[in-house]
Amino acid sequence: MHKTSSRLLALLSVLQTHRDWSGDDLAERLGITSRTVRRDIDRLRELGYPIKTVKGPAGGYRLEAGTRMPPMLFDDAQAVALAVALQTAATGTAVAEDASRALATLSQVMPARLRHRIDLLRVTAVQPPAAGDIPQVDAQVLTDLSHLIHAREELRLDYAPGPNTSVESPRRVQPHHLVTWRHRWYLVAWDLDREDWRTFRVDRIRPRTPTGPRFTPRELPGGNVSAFMTSRFRGNDGTTTDWPCRGEVILHLPAAKVAPFAQEGIVEELSPHHCRLTLGSWSWTGLAAAIGRFDTDIDVIGPPQLATAFADLAARYARAARTTRPEIGPTP
Template identity: 40%
Template sequence: MRTNPTGRALQLLSLLQTNRFWPCAELAARLGVTERTVRRDLDRLRELGYPVDSTSGRYGGYRLATGAHVPPLILDDEEAVAVAIGLRYAAEAAISGIEETSLRALAKIEALLPHRLRRRVSALHSSVASLRRAVDDDVIHPESLSVFAAACRDHEHVRFDYRRTREERSRRHVEPHQLVTAGRRWYLVAWDRDRGDWRTFRLDRIQAPRPVGTRFPPRTVPGGDAAEFVARSIGRTARDHAATLVIHMPYAEIEGVLRWADHTLREDHAEHCVIGIRSEDLGRLAMTIAEIALTAPVSVIEPAELASAVERLATHLVDRERLT
């Protein structure tokens, strides 16, 4: 069967980029060519700079290796849409410097998308709005993420300065276990060597993290789930303001949105539920309600000052057409 060599090479590259091990016979069957043609096409990819590892013998085959440069990627329609959407919302992450980089990468990808895919991406972007915080004190540096990600992987001790409140600061020596995201917030779950206990640290409050150079045997986080440990730790934070809400959706359908809110289910009905929520101040309560309202209508039962704060927030969420 005659095939276009260029198209066949692109199809071969797409198969190799799945990062699995491919026997030559299976590649030949997928491409509808002989094994000799597959080997010739693999040599052509190597000449273009794609590092293809090979294993000889009865169970031999091929795998795309890690090279010194990032080669062009071959994406199918769904993968291209997923990457474009991910880059758009990465630009709104609470990581210093990532916004511009993400937007540059997004512009390159969207310029290459065919019209039908560009319309899908554009429709989603224009239909979804994100709540942005008015403060920048929760922004973290990508260098901190890199330090802790490597320390979690390699089980390496890390020292850093930590700001618990504006007045309270301390130096910590920890065994990093795992990074956990909660909305725009990033947390580190670690064993605090000086306190002899597990702790949760907000990455935006960490300064000057530095690997110590020594390693530790990994421990098991209480409960076995780092995300659940963070959720419990957040729930133990002092929260002096409480409110009662009616969410016009059954609890089972809204429970995922409430996961990171300090809340208590009080009543659950077929079309609504009654929830008690707590937070540090009215502003954070109002922002929690705004986040819930993206999924379901919310009514504030008490306190009255929170209802007023939500009304003020709503007046600032002006429709774009009213600004023109």
């Protein structure tokens, strides 16, 4: 009996690789006969695994999705990866509670050797300082939006454009992608009334029912959702991921001191005390301010717009330095 159980687990593990397997390939892989493969396939089907027989010259088998969740088999590496992912999801996400319960269920049936490995890989997902201001998203709304994306159905929604805005505007959109960006959920959609692509904060969406008709998906600018989101949050139209403003300067600092704080910038060493920095930003003023934080002498290479931005900032800072705060007397 133990031999049969071990053989079934090995067969299930092979079938979970999401490809078609011929009976002969399975027999060779597991070191058993084709007849034994057929019997074991029948046993797995009796346990609830939806294994489909694939037609063809050699025939074969495929493990498909079923109507209920059967027992699943993970190898050691998969189990550890799943536990680490659940630990991360259990901190400050829309599915935190469900992730915690799933992690507890997984840990309960996990062998001691794997629990020890996971304890050594204990993960704490640290949220950014502003995480307390990030609103949680209703998991049901995420599920509903995902369904509409896959069903390619238009969505009618009420949308609050700002955090302190009580007035919601009605919108009609064709939903295309759900994405996370800096700890927030966004819906990427084609706005039917504005005839343009838009990104909507999911925590500000209130879906309406019924939904609209089915639609044919449009091609997303930039070729993929990652490029589109990067472009939009850099102030572009979604077709390019580069910053709208990019400039070059020479900083009177060693490259080793600049590189850790250059973020996406390119740092080139020119001498032990000088380096070239190429950096981008959403505006020339923003770029000049970002470079100024290095607190050193700066030689502008170009373009001219960057030099103009430095001059504008210098004049603005000079006015601020000359401004004296009025004396604040005691409260009567």
